[in-house]
Amino acid sequence: GAGVSQSPRYKVAKRGQDVALRCDPISGHVSLFWYQQALGQGPEFLTYFQNEAQLDKSGLPSDRFFAERPEGSVSTLKIQRTQQEDSAVYLCASSPLGGTQETQYFGPGTRLLVL
Amino acid sequence: AQRVTQPEKLLSVFKGAPVELKCNYSYSGSPELFWYVQYSRQRLQLLLRHISRESIKGFTADLNKGETSFHLKKPFAQEEDSAMYYCALTSGTYKYIFGTGTRLKVLA
Numbered sequence: 001g002a003g004v005s006q007s008p009r010y011k012v013a014k015r016g017q018d019v020a021l022r023c024d025p026i027s028g029h030v031s032l033f034w035y036q037q038a039l040g041q042g043p044e045f046l047t048y049f050q051n052e053a054q055l056d057k058s059g060l061p062s063d064r065f066f067a068e069r070p071e072g073s074v075s076t077l078k079i080q081r082t083q084q085e086d087s088a089v090y091l092c093a094s095s096p097l098g099g100t101q102e103t104q105y106f107g108p109g110t111r112l113l114v115l
Numbered sequence: 116a117q118r119v120t121q122p123e124k125l126l127s128v129f130k131g132a133p134v135e136l137k138c139n140y141s142y143s144g145s146p147e148l149f150w151y152v153q154y155s156r157q158r159l160q161l162l163l164r165h166i167s168r169e170s171i172k173g174f175t176a177d178l179n180k181g182e183t184s185f186h187l188k189k190p191f192a193q194e195e196d197s198a199m200y201y202c203a204l205t206s207g208t209y210k211y212i213f214g215t216g217t218r219l220k221v222l223a
Binding site: 003004031033035040041042043044045048056091095098101102103104105106107108109 | 160201208209212
């Protein structure tokens with residue numbers, strides 16, 4: 001079956017532009033996660049959805065970052081007024097249930113470069 | 116604070132040699148530990164997790180609570196094992212904490 005998909009795969013933005021990154025989780029997966037992976041680092045948690053509810057946004061680095069999942073499937077991560085430090089790979093992951101310690105299934109990531 | 120440390124950024128071994136990728140964690144409770152792998156041009160995927168005690172692609176990892184380690188081992192490395200390996204921890208929640216990763220290069 002289809003895995004987690006993300007679009008676009010690459011995005012170049014000028015500093016100050018807004019960007020929107022899309023994630024299509026595995027069909028039927030309840031949980032959805034966003035991670036930010038800077039160069040040479042491991043993925044860092046940004047936010048978590050259980051269905052359409054955003055249960056945890058503690059990892060969002062600033063109020064310029066906003067995520068939504070209005071119908072409990074597709075999710076969008078929006079970054080307003082992008083800065084150079086936002087350059088990173090943004091990973092989306094999903095898991096079947098809302099439980100703890102589940103295996104997470106990752107998408108290919110969106111590589112964002114802010115010039 | 117919860118933390119996962121992978122001290123080696125790069126590990127090079129010859130084909131057929133044993134491999135050990137180190138992972139140390141700091142957490143006061145009972146964590147669940149994972150190893151994720153990312154092959155070239157592929158997405159991050161689960162390799163193995165502590166709770167299942169499986170051996171995947173010849174890799175094993177033992178949780179040592181005394182040393183707070185979860186090192187990944189394989190007795191005989193193969194060229195197709197070359198990849199980026201990430202150790203990760205969850206602490207009874209959905210939130211993963213990843214290490215910075217170790218790039219394994221298996222030389223012919």
